[in-house]
Amino acid sequence: MDLVQQHTWGWFIAIYLFFGGLGGATMALGILGELRFNKGKWFGIGVTVLGMAILSFGLLFLVLDLIDPFRFLLAFWIKGIGHSWIARGMVVIMGAYIFGVLYMVAAFFESTTFKKWMGYLAMFCGFGVTTYTGLLLNANVGIPFWHTPALPVLFTVSAFSTGCAILMWVLAGKNDHESEHFFHAIESFDIFLISLELLILFAYFDFARGGNLAVVKSAHLLLGNPIFTIGFLIFGLIMPLILEAYASMKENSRGLAVFASGLVLLGGFLLRYLIVWAGVFQYPHGLAG
Amino acid sequence: MARYGMVMNVKTCLGCKACMAACSQWNQTPFWAEEGGKWRTRVTELEDGKFPEVKRKFFPTICMHCENAGCQSVCPTGATFTNKDGIVLIDYDLCLGCGYCIEACPYDARYEYEKEDLEKDEFYFGEDARHHQVHVDKCTFCVDRLEEGMEPSCAATCVGHARIFGDLDDPNSEIAKLVNSGEAKPLGEYLATKPKVYYIK
Numbered sequence: 001m002d003l004v005q006q007h008t009w010g011w012f013i014a015i016y017l018f019f020g021g022l023g024g025a026t027m028a029l030g031i032l033g034e035l036r037f038n039k040g041k042w043f044g045i046g047v048t049v050l051g052m053a054i055l056s057f058g059l060l061f062l063v064l065d066l067i068d069p070f071r072f073l074l075a076f077w078i079k080g081i082g083h084s085w086i087a088r089g090m091v092v093i094m095g096a097y098i099f100g101v102l103y104m105v106a107a108f109f110e111s112t113t114f115k116k117w118m119g120y121l122a123m124f125c126g127f128g129v130t131t132y133t134g135l136l137l138n139a140n141v142g143i144p145f146w147h148t149p150a151l152p153v154l155f156t157v158s159a160f161s162t163g164c165a166i167l168m169w170v171l172a173g174k175n176d177h178e179s180e181h182f183f184h185a186i187e188s189f190d191i192f193l194i195s196l197e198l199l200i201l202f203a204y205f206d207f208a209r210g211g212n213l214a215v216v217k218s219a220h221l222l223l224g225n226p227i228f229t230i231g232f233l234i235f236g237l238i239m240p241l242i243l244e245a246y247a248s249m250k251e252n253s254r255g256l257a258v259f260a261s262g263l264v265l266l267g268g269f270l271l272r273y274l275i276v277w278a279g280v281f282q283y284p285h286g287l288a289g
Numbered sequence: 290m291a292r293y294g295m296v297m298n299v300k301t302c303l304g305c306k307a308c309m310a311a312c313s314q315w316n317q318t319p320f321w322a323e324e325g326g327k328w329r330t331r332v333t334e335l336e337d338g339k340f341p342e343v344k345r346k347f348f349p350t351i352c353m354h355c356e357n358a359g360c361q362s363v364c365p366t367g368a369t370f371t372n373k374d375g376i377v378l379i380d381y382d383l384c385l386g387c388g389y390c391i392e393a394c395p396y397d398a399r400y401e402y403e404k405e406d407l408e409k410d411e412f413y414f415g416e417d418a419r420h421h422q423v424h425v426d427k428c429t430f431c432v433d434r435l436e437e438g439m440e441p442s443c444a445a446t447c448v449g450h451a452r453i454f455g456d457l458d459d460p461n462s463e464i465a466k467l468v469n470s471g472e473a474k475p476l477g478e479y480l481a482t483k484p485k486v487y488y489i490k
């Protein structure tokens with residue numbers, strides 16, 4: 001076997017995966033919050049715009065990563081939809097934009113039933129975007145560390161955790177009763193998500209121990225890299241978990257939770273960057289040269 | 290309709306790399322690129338066995354024209370397709386340039402034909418330059434030569450008869466005999482890609 005670390009994808013794809021997941025999750029969670037906690041139409045419109053803006057920022061990096069960014073219009077030529085995750089992702093992203101806009105229009109004109117349905121569809125697409133970012137990497141058969149069902153689950157959970165972080169930022173400045181209520185709901189949900197993420201990571205690496213050479217190499221690359229162990233695991237995952245858990249038990253602790261959210265966002269980005277970086281091809285011997 | 294494939298005989302490959310030269314001239318692949326160039330076919334030097342009985346071997350590779358091609362299945366625009374003769378090709382006009390196929394190919398068969406490469410292509414080949422837009426590139430079994438009744442340029446130049454090209458569906462062809470007898474085997478069968486390039490090691 002020839003083990004070769006991939007180098008076609010780097011920062012740009014990681015940024016895209018991060019902001020794509022973050023935008024999708026922000027939209028899904030924000031709209032859910034508006035529908036569930038009656039946060040009022042401007043909150044719904046605000047988070048949808050925010051989610052779409054984040055998603056668009058991410059997409060910009062996907063375009064910049066093309067060999068020739070000016071060919072980006074071809075991305076709408078989705079003939080490969082039957083099998084390609086970039087094509088499917090384009091459809092889901094378009095869905096998020098279309099239903100997001102319809103939801104905002106409905107919210108603006110206060111048409112309750114239509115708003116609800118458009119909200120659900122936009123949430124579904126937002127959710128789809130978060131999962132798709134993992135499936136995108138997952139489809140690469142030649143990189144066994146990515147080609148495992150754990151990856152899309154990990155990315156989805158992590159994306160929702162970062163979405164919670166953004167919403168905590170948005171809600172932190174508001175003092176009305178609903179906002180506070182929603183803030184704490186999000187905070188608890190994030191504690192749950194981070195714990196889940198830790199469990200998935202544990203399973204992922206435990207599974208990697210018994211994997212083939214490329215998987216073991218990827219796992220070693222990550223575990224030997226302080227950006228992963230200290231940057232992501234400690235500062236991006238364990239610390240925010242402890243801080244949020246502590247904050248959730250205390251009164252007037254939103255500042256602390258907001259700080260923890262910043263760490264969650266940092267961790268979310270590092271996770272994507274490092275997983276992309278640690279992709280190792282397992283070529284049949286002789287191929288790599 | 291045929292099902293084209295190739296058998297690589299590692300035992301008779303001399304390592305002269307005439308195939309790499311022939312391919313890069315015919316297909317105008319970026320031999321000028323940094324870090325040893327970008328090639329549709331490579332010949333890698335391997336050391337086989339343990340000291341003191343080390344043997345040098347030369348290992349030729351190309352796109353395996355997989356029946357279950359990872360590159361094709363991830364391609365969003367349908368730019369990567371399989372033609373009626375089982376050759377995996379890229380429609381340059383549809384290639385978005387996302388590089389997804391490069392990541393998805395488990396045989397390292399693809400590379401980016403970038404802007405600088407287009408300029409160099411024109412510099413070296415002038416009016417005969419064949420690449421006019423950026424795209425992802427890989428071996429085509431010289432589909433244009435096949436249409437003219439010629440073999441792929443690598444097989445046509447091979448000194449050691451290490452590259453045997455032909456129709457896998459024609460039971461009388463040399464390649465079908467080597468493959469059907471089990472003498473030639475595909476690389477990395479565990480990948481389930483069903484390559485149409487086989488090796489005699």
Ligand code: SF4
Pocket residue numbers: 351352353354355358359360361377393394395396397398399427482
């Ligand atoms: S070897 Fe790679 S580029 Fe060629 S058909 Fe198979 S997956 Fe595609």
Ligand code: SF4
Pocket residue numbers: 360363364365366367368369379383384385386387388389390391425
């Ligand atoms: S780079 Fe071109 S051929 Fe490769 S997957 Fe993208 S669109 Fe398809």
